Amino acid sequence: MGNKQYKPHVAQSYCFKEHIYIYPIPLNKKSYKMEVSYKGRLIPSDNIYSKDGVRNKTWELYNYFYDKREEV
Numbered sequence: 543m544g545n546k547q548y549k550p551h552v553a554q555s556y557c558f559k560e561h562i563y564i565y566p567i568p569l570n571k572k573s574y575k576m577e578v579s580y581k582g583r584l585i586p587s588d589n590i591y592s593k594d595g596v597r598n599k600t601w602e603l604y605n606y607f608y609d610k611r612e613e614v
Contacts, residue, residue, distance in 0.1 A: 550601045553608035560611075564603045566596045578603065 557563070561581045566574040574596040576587040591599055 550604065553601075553604040556608050556611065557604050560607070562607050564600050566591070566600070576600070576603070 561579075563579040565577060565579075567577050567586070568574055569590065572592060574591050574593070575589070576591065576596065576599055578585040578587075589599075
């Protein structure tokens with residue numbers, strides 16, 4: 543993610559319009575993996591996150607994809 547900061551929902555809205563969806567996959571009550579659906583392609587993460595960690599990573603990834611739109 544770049545140094546730019548956006549309101550989280552601006553980045554999320556952009557991702558939804560571009561068919562980019564980010565969501566947690568529960569492993570148990572306290573652990574999650576992330577999965578990104580990028581224009582129909584599923585990209586699973588290898589990392590395991592806590593409940594707070596998965597929430598933070600979700601917004602980080604929305605911002606990441608939002609930043610990438612400027613590079614295209």
